[in-house]
Amino acid sequence: MTFIKVISRFFSFEAVSVRVVVVTAFISYILQINAIISGEPLYIIALYTILPWLPIVFYEGLWKVKNYAAVAFLGLFTVMQFGHFAEHLIQVLQIDLANGTVACPPPIDNFANAMRGAALGLRDATLDPTFYSVERIIKPGPDGFPIIGSDGAPLAGAAACAVFGQLDLEIVHLTWELIGLFGTALCLYFFHKNIFLWLAFAGLSWHALEHLTITYFYYFDQETLWEGFVQLWATYPVVGNSFVAHPVGKEEAMLNFYQAGGKFGLMAKYGMFHLLTGFEGMPGRAHLHMGYNLAITIPTILAFLFEIRIIRNKYIEMAFGKLSSSELVDLSLRVKNRKFAKGEVILSQGDVASNCFVISKGSAEIYLNKGKSNEVLAAILAPGQIFGEIGLLEGGDTKRSATVVALTPMECLEIDANTLADLTDSNRGDFQSDITSENIKNLVNIRVAENKKFQ
Amino acid sequence: MLKKIGYALLALGVYASEAIAASGPIAKDFSAESWMDKIHVVLIVVGLVIFTTTVLVCAIIRKQ
Numbered sequence: 001m002t003f004i005k006v007i008s009r010f011f012s013f014e015a016v017s018v019r020v021v022v023v024t025a026f027i028s029y030i031l032q033i034n035a036i037i038s039g040e041p042l043y044i045i046a047l048y049t050i051l052p053w054l055p056i057v058f059y060e061g062l063w064k065v066k067n068y069a070a071v072a073f074l075g076l077f078t079v080m081q082f083g084h085f086a087e088h089l090i091q092v093l094q095i096d097l098a099n100g101t102v103a104c105p106p107p108i109d110n111f112a113n114a115m116r117g118a119a120l121g122l123r124d125a126t127l128d129p130t131f132y133s134v135e136r137i138i139k140p141g142p143d144g145f146p147i148i149g150s151d152g153a154p155l156a157g158a159a160a161c162a163v164f165g166q167l168d169l170e171i172v173h174l175t176w177e178l179i180g181l182f183g184t185a186l187c188l189y190f191f192h193k194n195i196f197l198w199l200a201f202a203g204l205s206w207h208a209l210e211h212l213t214i215t216y217f218y219y220f221d222q223e224t225l226w227e228g229f230v231q232l233w234a235t236y237p238v239v240g241n242s243f244v245a246h247p248v249g250k251e252e253a254m255l256n257f258y259q260a261g262g263k264f265g266l267m268a269k270y271g272m273f274h275l276l277t278g279f280e281g282m283p284g285r286a287h288l289h290m291g292y293n294l295a296i297t298i299p300t301i302l303a304f305l306f307e308i309r310i311i312r313n314k315y316i317e318m319a320f321g322k323l324s325s326s327e328l329v330d331l332s333l334r335v336k337n338r339k340f341a342k343g344e345v346i347l348s349q350g351d352v353a354s355n356c357f358v359i360s361k362g363s364a365e366i367y368l369n370k371g372k373s374n375e376v377l378a379a380i381l382a383p384g385q386i387f388g389e390i391g392l393l394e395g396g397d398t399k400r401s402a403t404v405v406a407l408t409p410m411e412c413l414e415i416d417a418n419t420l421a422d423l424t425d426s427n428r429g430d431f432q433s434d435i436t437s438e439n440i441k442n443l444v445n446i447r448v449a450e451n452k453k454f455q
Numbered sequence: 456m457l458k459k460i461g462y463a464l465l466a467l468g469v470y471a472s473e474a475i476a477a478s479g480p481i482a483k484d485f486s487a488e489s490w491m492d493k494i495h496v497v498l499i500v501v502g503l504v505i506f507t508t509t510v511l512v513c514a515i516i517r518k519q
Contacts, residue, residue: 103479185511185514188515192516201511205504205507208507209500209501209504212500212504213496213500216496216500221493221496226483226484226485227482227484231479257489257493260481260484260489261481261482261489262493272490276487276491
């Protein structure tokens with residue numbers, strides 16, 4: 001049960017207010033609907049839907065890394081890895097289930113393709129090229145012209161380049177692969193005993209072989225030694241801004257190593273292993289790389305799930321470091337993030353106490369008799385320190401003993417009265433650390449004594 | 456607007472103007488021999504990856 005709570009807590013917004021989330025969802029929804037009504041292709045609709053979320057997800061991500069340290073980094077990294085895998089999976093589904101053609105990045109409605117479309121009468125000759133990527137492709141045969149199905153119509157299917165096929169570039173693949181390799185190494189730096197991370201790291205090292213080789217040939221081996229063909233396309237709109245690529249023959253060309261066959265890499269069908277051994281059972285590049293990413297993503301997810309069991313807020317750990325590991329996890333689940341502006345009065349002396357706080361960002365001034373002639377600045381507190389606990393404890397009078405003012409913009413973790421009562425009684429409740437109970441009581445005694453000195 | 460963004464990306468060389476990455480058939484004369492001619496590249500890459508992986512593993516283990 002705690003595990004589910006930990007997961008749902010991690011993937012919920014803690015630093016961003018509900019109001020901001022609702023406004024973002026509304027903007028995202030409006031942009032999405034507008035894109036659909038305008039007849040935009042799927043990748044534009046997806047982009048508009050995702051775009052408004054990026055700033056707050058980035059902000060929330062930074063907050064989580066700051067508060068939960070390395071586990072949060074591993075979590076965010078896992079989410080990105082899963083997103084990458086999802087793109088590969090979608091591409092394979094497009095190939096296998098949507099009669100897809102692998103021509104990636106998808107042909108673009110540029111000048112050449114638009115002119116061919118107009119010449120064939122497939123589009124209005126006055127329609128300028130739009131530079132949209134096509135969503136559908138009519139399958140080309142060996143002659144470079146459409147394959148005709150049994151019903152007499154050309155065979156058409158998805159442009160099998162996943163959702164954001166424009167990013168299906170060798171440099172993007174290599175960059176992501178290296179981010180994965182070094183990011184996983186960084187995670188291992190913190191979680192070196194996590195066997196799943198080591199498995200992911202091994203998979204990424206192997207995967208790096210493929211992409212480094214392919215990318216080298218793509219950029220650095222330009223000598224054109226092989227006779228071949230370049231597929232020609234005509235593009236035309238079907239619905240709204242959704243375009244189709246129509247094959248219109250092949251053009252003879254001299255190809256470089258990458259174009260001739262290096263693009264299949266080391267282990268895919270038509271790749272190095274296939275040609276050197278003659279073994280024809282290897283999967284195509286799209287399927288193989290989906291498999292590589294599956295072999296990397298599953299251990300990464302398992303590694304994250306293993307580590308998140310013991311996730312705890314860094315500042316809670318600083319304040320209550322003597323609690324057991326499971327108690328720190330539990331306490332981290334019970335606190336609520338609160339923000340205060342510079343100069344804001346967080347607690348007022350004499351008010352009824354109902355909560356206390358652990359500082360996670362900024363600093364606070366503790367005043368006695370604030371605003372009176374005998375006003376005293378008793379202390380300045382920093383991240384990891386607790387305040388507001390005196391009025392909650394047995395022996396306190398349930399009234400605030402001081403006024404607390406935010407010296408800088410602040411973030412605090414709020415602990416309710418019941419939880420603090422539990423923390424200070426080691427004989428009952430969920431927190432049974434004698435040392436923690438003693439530490440809190442000692443802290444209160446010291447502060448009460450200091451307050452008396454000032455009065 | 457979209458067209459302008461398209462032109463900008465094209466100018467940056469990010470936007471591929473033709474579909475070539477990992478698509479299309481293998482060239483007629485492309486064979487095992489073609490790969491053998493480039494085997495030094497593959498071996499250098501293998502060496503580079505082994506070196507990088509070893510350095511990273513050593514850094515991780517030494518930190519513990």
